[in-house]
Amino acid sequence: MPESAGQRAAAHKRMPLVLALAAQVLGGILVFGTAFVITRITAWPLPLITLLVIHGGIAALLGRRMGLANWWMPIQAAFPFCVAAALTWQVPSWVYLVVFVGLVLVFWNSARGGVPLYLTNxxxxxxxxxxxxxxxxxxxxxxxxxxxxxxxxxxxxxxxxxxxxxxxxxxxxxxxxxxxxxxxxxxxxxxxxxxxxxxxxxxxxxxxxxxxxxxxxxxxxxxxxxxxxxxxxxxxxxxxxxxxxxxxxxxxxxxxxxxxxxx
The missing domain is CATH 3.40.50.150 (Vaccinia Virus protein VP39)
Structure with missing residues (x-):
């Protein structure tokens, strides 16, 4: 059976994790690349908290422009802070695996099909x-x-x-x-x-x-x-x-x- 326009549109949007990661990478390159240039020119290092705020904001906006749903925006904004906290506190590597596997098992449909977990009241x-x-x-x-x-x-x-x-x-x-x-x-x-x-x-x-x-x-x-x-x-x-x-x-x-x- 030929694929319908609706099915093609749905299939196109079934890559939210890829889009989210792309937004984070592009945002990180833009923010930290610019910060590196500014520091080299002025010898004035920008505060890390400022860079994280800007990185999160840009990643959220880029993700939205790429077609991510609105509920991804706070996740994108918070992600740089989570990474920084994990690196600062030296969290054991197995913790990342456990958290990742747990999130995948619960939010499988969000990652695969763009369908968040909603509960009926x-x-x-x-x-x-x-x-x-x-x-x-x-x-x-x-x-x-x-x-x-x-x-x-x-x-x-x-x-x-x-x-x-x-x-x-x-x-x-x-x-x-x-x-x-x-x-x-x-x-x-x-x-x-x-x-x-x-x-x-x-x-x-x-x-x-x-x-x-x-x-x-x-x-x-x-x-x-x-x-x-x-x-x-x-x-x-x-x-x-x-x-x-x-x-x-x-x-x-x-x-x-x-x-x-x-x-």
């Missing part, structure tokens, strides 16, 4: 429960289920339905799987799989809390695969050029909006 789960079909034996899917909150909560509210969560971040999948085992719910399934490889036509309600990056390609996939009358629900994120059939506003602290498309 209690009031939004209640709003989702109201959207479930009235008939029994319906099927609900959470695309990128994180810790498994929505499927676990909804399975208790509607024991007459079947709930599936897909997750590819190893640590999050393990925690969601353990929570499912401890819950004892027979109508819950946590699957270690990329939802792109799944057939969405099996589900009556598909829920996602992702990011703007995959939404065009996801909507196209849902339109092609989901059966007539089924429902696609996106927490907070729209599909450019395709207005939702309805928007459900949740009465919570972040003014959550659930975008609803009836297939």
């Amino acid at each position: 209690t009031r939004t789960k209640a709003a989702l429960a109201a959207l479930l079909p009235k008939e029994a034996n319906f099927r609900f899917a959470d695309l990128g289920c994180g810790l498994g909150g929505p499927v676990l909560s909804l399975s208790r509210v509607r024991p007459d339905g079947y709930f599936t969560g897909f997750e590819t971040a190893p640590a999050l999948f393990l925690m969601a799987w353990l929570r499912r085992r401890l819950s004892g719910g027979a109508n819950i399934e946590i699957i270690f799989s990329d939802f792109w490889s799944q057939n969405l036509g099996e589900f009556d309600v598909v829920y996602c809390f992702l990011s703007p990056v995959p939404m065009p390609a996801l909507f196209e996939k849902a339109r092609l695969q989901m059966k007539p009358g089924s429902l696609l629900v996106s927490n907070s994120f729209e599909v450019p050029g395709t207005p939702a059939d309805d928007i459900l506003e949740v009465d919570d602290a972040r003014n959550t909006k659930l975008h609803l498309w009836r297939m």
Whole structure:
């Protein structure tokens, strides 16, 4: 099947770590290279704290210009300080490995697919429960289920339905799987799989809390695969050029909006 424009756009943005690293390297070369020249000419060394602030700011701006999401900006700004602190305190090398592996296992989707870890709050789960079909034996899917909150909560509210969560971040999948085992719910399934490889036509309600990056390609996939009358629900994120059939506003602290498309 030919790759769609939405899929190409999503694939183009699935390199946030590479872009973040490039912004840090370019920012470092610019700041510390300029500082070296100034020091050679004036014999006046610039304070390290000043250089770190400028480096972080430039890296954040460069990253944004390269297409990184807004939530990367504070990470980019803080990164030079973290490196300087680690070098100053002489942190053992194995600590870096442990921290890196831990972050990768948790934020795997952020690095690979431009999808941060967002958790669905209690009031939004209640709003989702109201959207479930009235008939029994319906099927609900959470695309990128994180810790498994929505499927676990909804399975208790509607024991007459079947709930599936897909997750590819190893640590999050393990925690969601353990929570499912401890819950004892027979109508819950946590699957270690990329939802792109799944057939969405099996589900009556598909829920996602992702990011703007995959939404065009996801909507196209849902339109092609989901059966007539089924429902696609996106927490907070729209599909450019395709207005939702309805928007459900949740009465919570972040003014959550659930975008609803009836297939």
